[in-house]
Amino acid sequence: MSADRRIIVALDVAGAEQALALAGRLDPALCRVKVGKELFTRCGPGVVEALQRAGHEVFLDLKFHDIPNTVAGAVRAAAALGVWMVNVHALGGRRMMEAAREAAERAGGRRPLLTAVTVLTSMEAADLAEVGIGGSPAEAAMRLARLAQASGLDGVVCSPREAASLRRALGAGFLLVTPGVRPAGSGRGDQRRVATPAEAVRAGADHLVVGRPVTQADDPDRALRTIASEIADGGAG
Numbered sequence: 001m002s003a004d005r006r007i008i009v010a011l012d013v014a015g016a017e018q019a020l021a022l023a024g025r026l027d028p029a030l031c032r033v034k035v036g037k038e039l040f041t042r043c044g045p046g047v048v049e050a051l052q053r054a055g056h057e058v059f060l061d062l063k064f065h066d067i068p069n070t071v072a073g074a075v076r077a078a079a080a081l082g083v084w085m086v087n088v089h090a091l092g093g094r095r096m097m098e099a100a101r102e103a104a105e106r107a108g109g110r111r112p113l114l115t116a117v118t119v120l121t122s123m124e125a126a127d128l129a130e131v132g133i134g135g136s137p138a139e140a141a142m143r144l145a146r147l148a149q150a151s152g153l154d155g156v157v158c159s160p161r162e163a164a165s166l167r168r169a170l171g172a173g174f175l176l177v178t179p180g181v182r183p184a185g186s187g188r189g190d191q192r193r194v195a196t197p198a199e200a201v202r203a204g205a206d207h208l209v210v211g212r213p214v215t216q217a218d219d220p221d222r223a224l225r226t227i228a229s230e231i232a233d234g235g236a237g
């Protein structure tokens with residue numbers, strides 16, 4: 001895949017006006033945008049439609065995690081909105097993911113890509129142990145990614161640190177979407193399992209989710225272009 005549009009900018013802002021102003025400073029030929037829990041809870045589907053009207057492809061990141069019937073209905077609603085990608089939590093299990101896949105397949109119009117979050121990039125081994133998940137984050141991510149693939153999903157959301165081993169295990173064509181991307185010199189914030197954009201691409205990531213390093217930059221467009229060129233220069237090596 002070319003470096004173009006590998007980057008997904010997380011629009012984690014508090015209102016539609018702010019989201020549209022920010023998106024308006026980003027070239028849709030260079031990135032996609034992500035609408036997550038904060039923006040969607042405040043603004044609802046209208047902000048997704050407005051972003052799409054402005055020429056952006058939208059990753060609707062609501063990380064559905066519920067009983068299969070409920071998640072299937074939510075995926076149908078996302079498909080009706082015309083989003084490019086929607087995600088669920090792999091921890092919802094095989095039957096939930098299969099129901100989500102069937103709902104996406106049966107959606108009229110454009111079928112959204114369906115991905116599953118493996119282990120949140122904010123979690124480390126101690127966090128997993130506290131919720132009863134043994135082993136390392138890498139082991140849990142591998143187990144959940146295999147389950148997502150067996151359930152017919154298009155790909156997973158994972159840490160860039162795990163992308164290389166997941167790529168080897170799951171083959172080409174299974175999408176790896178990596179948040180936890182931090183250009184050199186950016187603060188880690190609440191993220192734990194992070195890597196630079198070039199490292200993520202070299203590890204086999206198809207799409208890089210980047211939030212604060214772009215959205216909190218003085219010039220978001222310039223920050224985006226810098227990351228895109230870092231990928232183009234360093235990702236192939």
Ligand SMILES: O=C(O)c1cc(=O)[nH]c(=O)n1[C@@H]1O[C@H](COP(=O)(O)O)[C@@H](O)[C@H]1O
Nearest residue numbers: 010036061119120121157179209210211212
């Ligand atoms: O599904 C996601 O997008 C996601 C999964 C994950 O494991 N970690 C993660 O950070 N994300 C999202 O990716 C974005 C990362 O934002 P920054 O940490 O600001 O770059 C946020 O919108 C998160 O909700």
